[in-house]
Amino acid sequence: MLTFDDLVKRRGSRDILSGVTFRAEPGRVTAFLGPNGAGKSSTLRILLGLDRPTSGTALVDGQPYASLRRPLRVVGSVLDGSGAHRSRPARQHLAWVARSNGIPRRRVGEVLEQVGLADAARVRAGRLSLGMGQRLGLAAALLGTPSALVLDEPVNGLDPEGIRWIRGLLRSFADDGGTVLLSSHLMGEVASLADDLVVIAGGRIVATGPLDRVTAGYPSLEDAFFALTSGGAR
Amino acid sequence: MSAALDAVAAEWRKALTLPATLIALAVAVAGPVALAALNASQNATDSAAEAVLAASPLLTIGAIVLGVVTAGSEYSAGRPVAVTFAVMPRRAVVLVAKAVVVTGLVLVGSAVAMPGALLAARAAGGGPGETEPGRWLGVAVYAALIALIALGITTLTRSTVVPLIVLVANGTVVSLAFLLYLVTPLARYLPDLAGMRMLAGDDRIAIDDALAPLPGGLVMAAWTVALLAVAAAVQRRRDA
Known part of the structure; x- marks a missing residue:
């Protein structure tokens, strides 16, 4: 399980993240949705120990990632291409x-x-x-x-066949009990894949929960997304 | 402990699969060999042994490039440093592993370059002269320390261009420490001047009261360790 508790990240006078709190649970695909610049990558980088939060914690099975002795056996991650x-x-x-x-x-x-x-x-x-x-x-x-995958925009640049392939891979990874946390600004890919949604806008979490609950009352995920993120951002 | 060994093995593999590292090693080895042969064939020096020492600055330049690219390659396009720190979150261990790899490569490079240069100089017609093992060791240690200084500076700057220009110019055109020495004799304690007598005899150095090889080497090593400690501390605190 990946837990984020009241993460705050400030750069100079800019608030990148304000009180980001959510969980990604085993056996489920959690989609972390938000417009570009909403704070998705910052949140994931803090989880992976790459950036330091101003305050708050991000833990992997109750431990800071940086304390893992062989992290790849616990969490596999992809940020920004292959790196x-x-x-x-x-x-x-x-x-x-x-x-x-x-x-x-x-x-x-x-x-x-x-x-x-x-x-x-x-x-x-x-x-x-x-x-x-x-x-x-x-x-x-x-x-x-690993028992968890953390993926920043994993469908970026994939062709339709690739998107279909990664969908199958992540689905079976979660079905085998793994935790999947993936960020995206593309709703189409996410709607058919995610069990849980976390929506972030302007550095604040504006909705979390199972896909059907977050989108309840909206005609589609896309409508839910725009309604949630336009309200949350400034 | 095993994590540290894993880190050294990983950094070793990284270094040897990076074209820039291999080019730097080639400069460090082939450079002195070619220059020693040239020196000997032109009778620019009294003996083959002298020709080798006169060619050793190219080893130093190769070592500088090696140190710079080892740190700088982490900050090239795509920021490979993110993967490095994600898979090895203990950043100080990564820096130590890089230092071990750089030191190993420079020492191996020196062990090939110096005898190779002597053979080349002899083949090119240089008289044997007197080979001084202590001086050779000094050349190798100086090159390793300067490579580690390059590693430390590049870790701090996160870009290769500035450290490369400054360090190579400092080693070839004019030493900043030497300029400072004109102002104060304390400058002989600065890293490159302090270690200078490891490479060159008393008679070949532009300052009169240079530190003797052993104390000078220790002073240079102390600078190197201090610089790497600062680099580790800064690297630990900042966002990757």
Whole structure:
């Protein structure tokens, strides 16, 4: 379980996050929705120990992420594309990531196969398309067979076949008891996939709950989204 | 402990799969070999042993580039540092692992470059001269320390351009420490001047009261450790 408790992030005089509180539970796909700049990435970066909150906590199974000794065995994450150095081949990127967490080398071939990049293993990360970069990021996230996945805009750049594929992958990951937290500003992809919704606007959580409850009273998720986020933002 | 070893192994693999690192290593090794051969063939120095020492600044430059790209590659396009810190959240361990890798690469590079340069200088017609093992060790230690200083500075600046220009110019055109020395003799305690006698004999240094090789090396090492400690502290506090 991923828990966010009263996260506040201030940069200079700007409030990036104000009292962000929600949970992502095991066995469920939680979609973290909001317009660009609403604070989705900041929240996820704080969870992963990359950014420091001004106050509040973000915990993984009750522990700060930074205290995990081999984090990839607990949480796999993708932020902003693959994050691989552009001049390093895909396979080499996965190899060092695996080594850093004491993950057996054979997993590299397995995850490449799993995300459909086996043929691109020797291609430098900088030459991969946006969608292939997403797949490489996901491969790294899956290396340690984690119990949670944290994905920032995972469908960005994927073609329709890729979107369908990631949907199936995340669904079965959650059905096997895993926790999935994914951010998106695209509602179409989310509506068919998410069990729970967390909606953020202007750094504040404006709605949380099961998909059908959050969208109750609105004709569609899209209508719910615009109604919720336009009220919440300023 | 195992986490630290994992980090060193991961950083080692990262370094050896980055073209920029391999280019820096090639400069550090091939540079002195080629220059020593050139020195010897032109009779620019008295002996092959002298030609090797005269060529060693290229090893230093390779080491600087190595230190800079090891830290700087984390901040290139796509910000690879986010993955690095997500998979290894203990940032100080990452910096130590990088320091171990840089030191190892520079020492291995020196162990190949110096004998290689001597062989090349002899082959190019240089007389044998007197090879000084202590001086060779000094060259390697100086190169490793300057590479670590480059690592520390680049960790702080998060960009490769400025540290690369400043450090290479400082090592080749004119040393800032030397300019300061013209103002105050205390400048001989600054890192590059302090370590200078590890590379060069008393007679080859532009200042008269340079620190002896061992104390000078220790002063330079102390600067290096202090700089890396500052880099670790800053890196720990800031958003990746």
